[in-house]
Amino acid sequence: MEKFWVDQIVEEILKVKKANFNIATGITPSGPIHIGNMREVITADIIFKILQAKKHQPTLFYIADDLDPLRKLYPFLPKEFEKYIGMPLCNIPCPCAKHENYAQHFLKPFFASVKALDIPLQIYYSSKLYKDGKMTDVIEEALKNTTKIVDILSKVTGRKMPAGWSPYNPICDKCGKITGTKVLNFDLDQKLVFYECSCSHRGQANFAKGEGKLSWRVDWPARWKVLDIKIEPMGKDHAAAGGSWDSGEILSKEIFHFPTPYPIFFEWVHLKGKGAMSSSQNIAFEAAEMLKVASPEILRYLFVRSKPSRHIDFDPKDGLPNLIEEYASLQKKAKTTVEKRAMQLSQISQQAALILPLNHLTTVIQASAGNFAETKRLLKQSGHQEIIKNETVLKEQIARANYWLENYADEKMKFVIQKTVPQNIKFSKGQQELLKKIADYLKKQKIESDKLHNFIYETGRQLGLSPKETFQPFYQAILAKDFGPKLGWFLALLPKDFVLKRLQEVPR
Incomplete structure (x- = not known):
């Protein structure tokens, strides 16, 4: 019997991880959090729920990296935000002035979407992890092993690290930036690092109080140890040769003496016609926006149906109706084990709501x-x-x-049913004859969509009309357009008396 892809992954996890199934997800909230980011969260949630069903006690963490800096002036930001480049996101004002800070501006709607998707996240903010001292011990380990970390990163990346590089980035207490500081020395007993900044200021930062953070490649494996992470889905970019996963594995074992989590690498989600979704490139379809056009079950199904190794092309215009049609069809007649499992893992509650195409x-x-x-x-x-x-x-x-x-x-x-016969429509003699024959047919027959559609098509063919010439007069007479929904099915929706009256009213 074919096993569903996520069940296979959980089986593999249980072979190598035996307890404390802490699952990690997270993001730097530098821009709109799109459905591509949701792939990580939903993948983690599916694994979480399967482990729960197997009587384990998993925990699903979400780490919001709000201590990361604003890297550049993104296309969606006003010019005045240029002055905040290099500052931690948690210390930058909200773009709309309605949230606590820049990071919360993007996190709040995302967390509302997560709630609608029934995902039980335990949320951590990196700023709070550092301020509360939870990262203090791993910072000390990193600072003591700076030379060793430099050697590891140089070998993994194939690049020579800058002279005087430090695994810790203090926040300048004058300009507020975290990207321009250089560590000169540190005192582990006093929990201090001494630095100079590109703004010419010299100062000290207390690393036990969140006055800076570890650099990304060091922060990630350090976090695994602090939160006891055992499983983590991640984008394929991390798995690239010399990437952050390669360095993270070594740093986790050799610096922090912690076993690496079980990784689940996934492919990108592409927005049709634009490329891989990326907030920084302003290529995004937000999770909150998705829930305005589709039920939570559909968003879950988008990712449940595809193995992580497959990239997903998302098209809100033409692709979304097809996705919903597929889901609605499976609700009625899921046959295979894989189809039934996909539907089960897409549900928000045990009592699944019917979804209309x-x-x-x-x-x-x-x-x-x-x-x-x-x-x-x-x-x-x-x-x-x-x-x-x-x-x-x-x-x-x-x-x-x-x-x-x-x-x-x-x-x-889109269409609007016209209350009267549209003006200035003209039909050929063949089309007029077609409308008359269909009106005569409707007087005698009950409207059945497929039967009517086929009769219209065949009558038009017998009159020497092309398919376009056959169907167009009906749309013009009823919608004042040259096209519309599948004709037989559409006419079957409308009151028979209305259709008959309209066909008889058209100009001859």
């Missing part, structure tokens, strides 16, 4: 002109009786569908 729902919403009672009637008519029993869930899905229509849908997906 987006294309179907948007068509129904527009056909009913936004009238909720009419929307329910059309959904029932089209075979979706179950969803209308839970009006709260239905209204949530309608709100998401409307948001998608307004912000992402192609124009071909």
